[in-house]
Amino acid sequence: MARSKEFDPDVALQRALELFWERGFEATSMTDLVEHLGVARASIYATFGGKRELYLKALERYLEQSDVVGPLSQPGPALPAVRAFLDAYVAECLADELRRGCMVVNTAVEFASRDAVVSRKVLASWAGLETALAGALVRARAQGEIPAGKDPYALARFLLVLVQGIKVLGRADPEPRRLRDAVDQAMNAVQI
Known part of the structure; x- marks a missing residue:
């Protein structure tokens, strides 16, 4: 037995x-x-x-515990949801006293390029995040929140890179003004 x-x-x-x-x-x-x-x-x-x-x-x-994209798919104005999403990333970094950063980013930096299984998990996570951002930005363009000439998919890739960078900086030097200014500038770029 x-x-x-x-x-x-x-x-x-x-x-x-x-x-x-x-x-x-x-x-x-x-x-x-x-x-x-x-x-x-x-x-x-x-x-x-x-x-x-x-x-x-x-x-x-x-990955199961991280539902950061849920608010991006809520009905209503999309840009405030995108802004709240970015602000949440900054707030999480500033609250992380251990400076752990994002486990997905940490994994990518540590060994995703050396391990195909890990690489697939990292890329799938980023693809899901990019898709959620693109969905919100497509909605924002359809609702007139961003100019019609803006490419929501290119903007989603830009914001994906931004949030991953926020996590890296949050791990090394979570200077609030630097992180918040980056979010402000990203939102300006999305809307202009």
Whole structure:
């Protein structure tokens, strides 16, 4: 008869997510995971696989918990939703005392180009974000909030790059004025 698990895998996964998000993949050892999760090494392997598999599961959890695009698809004026979306990115960076940044950005910088599975997850996340922004901007153009000659898809790509840059700066130097000025200038570029 198999023994039941002596830990909650869901709690352990959340704790692994927090550790990976703070330190990254390479800087987190199996010993660190054992200590942080309070779970035996053999149990980690039996439940999640190796460190890479646990990292991928933690990244998936992070993506599931991040519904930053939901407000972009709400009915009504679209530009205020885009502005609120950008402001939320800045606020999140400024509130992040640990300066963890975005786990997707951190993952891309750390090793997405060396791992096809990770790269697909990062690109899928960015594609979803770009699609949500494009949808809001198409709506904004249709509602007369931005000039008819503006390309909502090009603007969405521009804003995608902006928000990823916000996360990078937020990790290194979350200077409020720099981040807020960037959002102001982006909104000006969208509307002119």
